[in-house]
Amino acid sequence: METNLKSKAVLITGAAKGIGRETAIAFGREGSRVALFDIDEAALAEASAAVTAAGGTAATFKADLSSAADIEEKVTAAIAHFGSVDVLVNNVGAGAVRTFDQLTDAEWDKTFSLNFMSYVRTTRVVLPVMRKQGHGAIVNNGSDLARQPEGVPIDYSASKAAVLALTKGLARTEGANNIRINAVAPGPIWTPFWTQPGGFAETMGKFHNMEPQKAVEHEMSLRQLPLGRLGKPEEVANVIVFLASDLASFVTSSVWGVDGGSIRAIA
Numbered sequence: 001m002e003t004n005l006k007s008k009a010v011l012i013t014g015a016a017k018g019i020g021r022e023t024a025i026a027f028g029r030e031g032s033r034v035a036l037f038d039i040d041e042a043a044l045a046e047a048s049a050a051v052t053a054a055g056g057t058a059a060t061f062k063a064d065l066s067s068a069a070d071i072e073e074k075v076t077a078a079i080a081h082f083g084s085v086d087v088l089v090n091n092v093g094a095g096a097v098r099t100f101d102q103l104t105d106a107e108w109d110k111t112f113s114l115n116f117m118s119y120v121r122t123t124r125v126v127l128p129v130m131r132k133q134g135h136g137a138i139v140n141n142g143s144d145l146a147r148q149p150e151g152v153p154i155d156y157s158a159s160k161a162a163v164l165a166l167t168k169g170l171a172r173t174e175g176a177n178n179i180r181i182n183a184v185a186p187g188p189i190w191t192p193f194w195t196q197p198g199g200f201a202e203t204m205g206k207f208h209n210m211e212p213q214k215a216v217e218h219e220m221s222l223r224q225l226p227l228g229r230l231g232k233p234e235e236v237a238n239v240i241v242f243l244a245s246d247l248a249s250f251v252t253s254s255v256w257g258v259d260g261g262s263i264r265a266i267a
Contacts, residue, residue: 001247004245008030008087009032009035009079010034011035011079011122013038013065015044016036016040019186019233020091022237023237026240026241027056029056037061038062038065065092065122066114066117068117071118079126086135087137090119093156095111095115097204097206098152099151112155112158116162119163130174139182140163141163141183141236143185144259148264163183171253180243185259186236188223188230231259235258
């Protein structure tokens with residue numbers, strides 16, 4: 001089946017590592033022109049090389065995606081570089097395991113600034129271009145915790161629920177402009193989001209008073225995933241590429257779970 005993504009201009013936030021990196025490479029395999037945004041310049045360079053090796057064209061933009069000014073400047077520069085934007089993948093995010101009582105206002109603001117407002121701000125820059133072109137696709141990275149929240153991390157869950165509301169709301173208004181807006185909702189995916197210092201695994205270990213790996217195994221047993229394992233970033237990337245492609249031409253306002261069966265609800 002043909003995705004028709006060859007030469008399409010694709011913008012991906014949080015593209016240096018994890019799901020973002022694998023998504024960039026997946027678009028590279030389709031022959032897309034990919035703009036990668038991240039604050040980690042060294043990892044961006046490595047990811048860019050991987051996109052090129054996969055058969056795509058890559059451009060990198062070091063950006064603080066919690067900064068409104070940086071987003072506007074760098075996303076505008078990427079659109080100018082490619083001359084268009086066909087696909088936006090809002091992927092950047094961060095989280096730590098903290099209880100409601102532990103969270104300060106500053107920590108709530110930090111979580112929402114990166115995990116939600118960065119999506120608002122990139123979309124705000126991209127939509128006028130897509131409307132003028134008369135087409136476009138946006139894929140937002142949500143979470144299974146947006147649809148089935150746990151007590152921790154509650155700030156992360158709330159920010160991702162906001163992402164799904166944004167997805168649904170904008171899909172309603174932008175359908176008339178031939179712009180499709182969908183979301184993926186990954187479950188636990190083994191990426192640097194979990195493994196890096198201060199990431200989910202380390203903070204989960206502190207919360208459960210266990211070694212990080214043991215804490216992750218314990219958490220997975222509590223969630224009772226039918227597939228019994230953490231996912232791989234490329235498994236999410238494959239769904240993102242599908243949603244951005246012509247194969248999903250009649251798909252909008254949808255939330256695609258890539259979660260190993262963690263969500264039990266029918267809808």
